[in-house]
Amino acid sequence: MSHILNIKEVSKNYSSNKALNNITIDIPRQSIFGLLGPNGAGKTSLIRIINQITGPDTGTIIFNGEKLSQKHIEKIGYLPEERGLYKKMAVGEQTLYLARLKGLSKEEAKKRLLYWFEKFEMQGWWKKKIEELSKGMQQKVQFIVTVLHEPELLILDEPFSGFDPINAQLIKNEILELRKKGSTVIFSTHNMGSVEELCDNIALINKAEKILDGSVKEIRKTFRTNTYKVSFKGNIIGFTNALWTGAEILDKQTEEDVHTITVKLLNNVTSSQMLQAVLPNCEIVSFAEIIPSMNDIFIQKVSEGNMIAGTKSNYTE
Amino acid sequence: MSKVRLIIGREIKSKLTNKTFIIMTFLTPLIFIGALILIFWTSMPEKIEQNILVLDETGIFSQTLRGNDFVALNFSDKKIEEAQSEFQKSNYTTIVHILKGSDGNIIPKARVFFKKNPGLAFRTYLKNELERIYYEQKLKANNIDPTIIASAHQTVEIELTKVDENGNVKNSDSVQLFSFAMGLIMMLFILLYGMMVFRSVMEEKTSRIVEVIVSSVRPFQLMIGKIIGIAIVGIIQFTVTAIITSVLAMVLSNIFMKDMLDMKTKFDSQNQMVMKMGTNANLAVVDDFKDNQKMFEALDQLSQINFAEVAIYFVLFFIGGYLFYSSLLAAIGSAVDSESDSQQFMFPVMVPLMIGYFLAIKIMISPESNAVIIGSFVPFTSPIVMMARLPQGVPTWQVLVSLGILYISFIGTVWLAGKIYRTGILMYGKKTSWREILKWLRY
Numbered sequence: 008m009s010h011i012l013n014i015k016e017v018s019k020n021y022s023s024n025k026a027l028n029n030i031t032i033d034i035p036r037q038s039i040f041g042l043l044g045p046n047g048a049g050k051t052s053l054i055r056i057i058n059q060i061t062g063p064d065t066g067t068i069i070f071n072g073e074k075l076s077q078k079h080i081e082k083i084g085y086l087p088e089e090r091g092l093y094k095k096m097a098v099g100e101q102t103l104y105l106a107r108l109k110g111l112s113k114e115e116a117k118k119r120l121l122y123w124f125e126k127f128e129m130q131g132w133w134k135k136k137i138e139e140l141s142k143g144m145q146q147k148v149q150f151i152v153t154v155l156h157e158p159e160l161l162i163l164d165e166p167f168s169g170f171d172p173i174n175a176q177l178i179k180n181e182i183l184e185l186r187k188k189g190s191t192v193i194f195s196t197h198n199m200g201s202v203e204e205l206c207d208n209i210a211l212i213n214k215a216e217k218i219l220d221g222s223v224k225e226i227r228k229t230f231r232t233n234t235y236k237v238s239f240k241g242n243i244i245g246f247t248n249a250l251w252t253g254a255e256i257l258d259k260q261t262e263e264d265v266h267t268i269t270v271k272l273l274n275n276v277t278s279s280q281m282l283q284a285v286l287p288n289c290e291i292v293s294f295a296e297i298i299p300s301m302n303d304i305f306i307q308k309v310s311e312g313n314m315i316a317g318t319k320s321n322y323t324e
Numbered sequence: 325m326s327k328v329r330l331i332i333g334r335e336i337k338s339k340l341t342n343k344t345f346i347i348m349t350f351l352t353p354l355i356f357i358g359a360l361i362l363i364f365w366t367s368m369p370e371k372i373e374q375n376i377l378v379l380d381e382t383g384i385f386s387q388t389l390r391g392n393d394f395v396a397l398n399f400s401d402k403k404i405e406e407a408q409s410e411f412q413k414s415n416y417t418t419i420v421h422i423l424k425g426s427d428g429n430i431i432p433k434a435r436v437f438f439k440k441n442p443g444l445a446f447r448t449y450l451k452n453e454l455e456r457i458y459y460e461q462k463l464k465a466n467n468i469d470p471t472i473i474a475s476a477h478q479t480v481e482i483e484l485t486k487v488d489e490n491g492n493v494k495n496s497d498s499v500q501l502f503s504f505a506m507g508l509i510m511m512l513f514i515l516l517y518g519m520m521v522f523r524s525v526m527e528e529k530t531s532r533i534v535e536v537i538v539s540s541v542r543p544f545q546l547m548i549g550k551i552i553g554i555a556i557v558g559i560i561q562f563t564v565t566a567i568i569t570s571v572l573a574m575v576l577s578n579i580f581m582k583d584m585l586d587m588k589t590k591f592d593s594q595n596q597m598v599m600k601m602g603t604n605a606n607l608a609v610v611d612d613f614k615d616n617q618k619m620f621e622a623l624d625q626l627s628q629i630n631f632a633e634v635a636i637y638f639v640l641f642f643i644g645g646y647l648f649y650s651s652l653l654a655a656i657g658s659a660v661d662s663e664s665d666s667q668q669f670m671f672p673v674m675v676p677l678m679i680g681y682f683l684a685i686k687i688m689i690s691p692e693s694n695a696v697i698i699g700s701f702v703p704f705t706s707p708i709v710m711m712a713r714l715p716q717g718v719p720t721w722q723v724l725v726s727l728g729i730l731y732i733s734f735i736g737t738v739w740l741a742g743k744i745y746r747t748g749i750l751m752y753g754k755k756t757s758w759r760e761i762l763k764w765l766r767y
Contacts, residue, residue, distance in 0.1 A: 022763050058539040060750065077542075085539040089752075091532025096338065104334050108327055108540040152536065
């Protein structure tokens with residue numbers, strides 16, 4: 008079974024408000040899956056359905072080949088975007104309680120907690136109340152609570168918010184470690200840098216609809232615009248003449264004797280054809296394809312969607 | 325089910341380890357007993373020993389005015405000016421100067437000079453004694469036997485006895501007061517622990533931990549665990565308070581019992597005296613006897629109440645009423661972001677409780693009016709009203725039907741509350757309206 012989770016044609020309405028419209032997403036096992044979308048797109052609604060906090064109006068969710076049910080709760084770990092713990096409760100007691108709610112025995116939970124407390128250097132925190140901890144420290148506690156029962160599926164909503172760069176790196180490493188051990192991670196964030204860095208696959212949701220999904224590599228490839236950045240020494244006019252009608256120059260920069268040009272190749276010209284054309288006239292220093300970032304793709308797809316929605320609403324008026 | 329048990333456990337532990345909660349549990353009986361002592365103590369006659377110099381210008385009191393255990397009387401013919409000038413140096417605490425009236429018959433007033441104010445009790449004692457003696461003297465002077473007048477002054481006692489299936493239950497003012505107190509305590513209990521549920525729900529919502537928890541348990545499990553947990557906390561607190569109160573009461577009653585026993589002996593001897601002497605008894609003794617008789621009768625009637633039965637029904641109605649109201653309050657707690665937003669939703673919960681309270685007052689005036697009977701079956705008011713009716717004797721079937729309605733209604737409110745709760749706890753930011761809540765019922 009290659010997928011841990013199949014979301015099939017899931018829709019959810021809140022009275023007249025459409026939160027999810029016919030969403031179908033498959034999440035491969037042992038991968039990191041980015042669930043992306045602007046605020047209010049429906050991500051939280053979908054996450055809550057996966058967590059069985061609410062149910063879908065229509066559609067089904069398949070977990071490990073079975074219909075999602077209460078017994079799967081223990082196999083899912085959830086870190087909500089809005090973090091929260093009992094402020095007046097001691098760290099040890101609280102983590103123990105939350106772990107037992109996820110089905111761990113008291114002894115097992117304690118053993119694992121001591122392991123994580125040591126790993127995150129929080130041995131002295133057991134008897135401290137949450138309100139006595141800094142925000143970053145609280146986040147660490149919350150992360151441990153999420154992963155303690157070694158869930159097969161981990162849902163992390165903006166996991167790095169509130170962490171300093173050192174702790175963010177610590178958490179990042181833990182996420183990669185968890186995947187290595189067999190967990191699947193659903194990762195919801197607005198930080199596209201971390202999506203490129205961590206995610207294997209993504210789905211982009213906007214206005215309750217899925218507008219894009221697939222592997223990060225594939226998506227970035229399909230959004231390639233055949234644009235290259237070439238740095239060279241030599242005559243800039245000779246270079247541009249050599250390209251002739253095969254390319255469009257988007258940007259020119261010169262630093263000392265090195266020129267850097269961004270070109271978009273046209274008319275099915277390949278990069279090697281371009282290089283062959285320009286080589287007699289200059290000395291190439293560096294050459295790289297410009298692959299659009301997830302950030303660009305996100306903005307492009309979402310604004311396209313909004314424009315369509317805009318024209319639609321114009322029609323109705 | 326084991327998850328609900330975990331939730332119940334946490335709820336109990338978090339309350340029982342809360343400092344304010346512990347302090348209140350132990351302080352409440354102290355305050356309660358303290359208040360009782362204060363009332364008892366202030367109502368006791370003042371035992372300030374008085375050594376009194378009486379200057380009687382009328383001459384009619386020297387034979388008849390008597391002191392008591394605390395008041396020693398010394399009669400003298402001194403002039404008031406002389407007595408006053410010697411007063412500071414003398415060991416008298418007070419001078420009572422009884423002035424002769426202008427026509428020789430009327431007593432216009434008695435003047436009291438004192439070093440320390442002898443207080444209201446002494447004044448009342450003096451006034452009553454002087455008036456009584458004057459009254460008796462006057463009757464005798466006109467050859468009227470005071471005992472005839474006294475026997476003509478009989479108050480007619482009205483004794484209320486309800487005839488019910490279990491035999492007779494005597495009703496009296498004291499029983500009615502007791503039943504009102506039961507209704508009042510019931511209302512306070514429901515409110516106290518209901519609000520505890522409300523706050524606990526809101527705390528989880530505002531601290532946002534609720535989203536983590538409902539990803540592990542169903543919202544309904546969380547809500548029901550919380551309600552049961554706090555019910556157990558309530559029963560524990562009630563038991564601890566009751567034990568401390570009764571221990572304190574026992575210790576204190578040993579201290580005060582002497583006074584009670586003294587009164588009882590006095591009462592018994594008065595009883596014998598009244599029996600023996602009949603209408604020849606001293607008026608003062610008869611009056612005193614009647615006061616005591618009332619008190620001991622009231623105690624006697626209170627002791628006819630089946631306290632064990634009342635206690636069992638109290639627990640049953642408390643649990644029912646608490647479950648009924650706390651599930652509504654849990655729903656409200658889930659719907660609001662802060663306590664200040666909760667006013668508009670609190671109102672409809674508070675109103676029926678207040679109605680119950682007013683019906684409990686009405687029971688003292690007209691115990692079997694239709695409003696009271698209806699109120700003792702409607703689940704919004706039945707715990708309070710039925711509890712207030714109970715000490716006065718209610719047919720068992722009525723109590724059982726009322727309990728049945730209450731518990732069945734609880735299933736209705738908890739179902740309704742569950743629907744509001746599961747949506748409410750995850751709603752943040754916008755102010756909730758009634759219309760919004762009605763929508764949640766359909767999600």
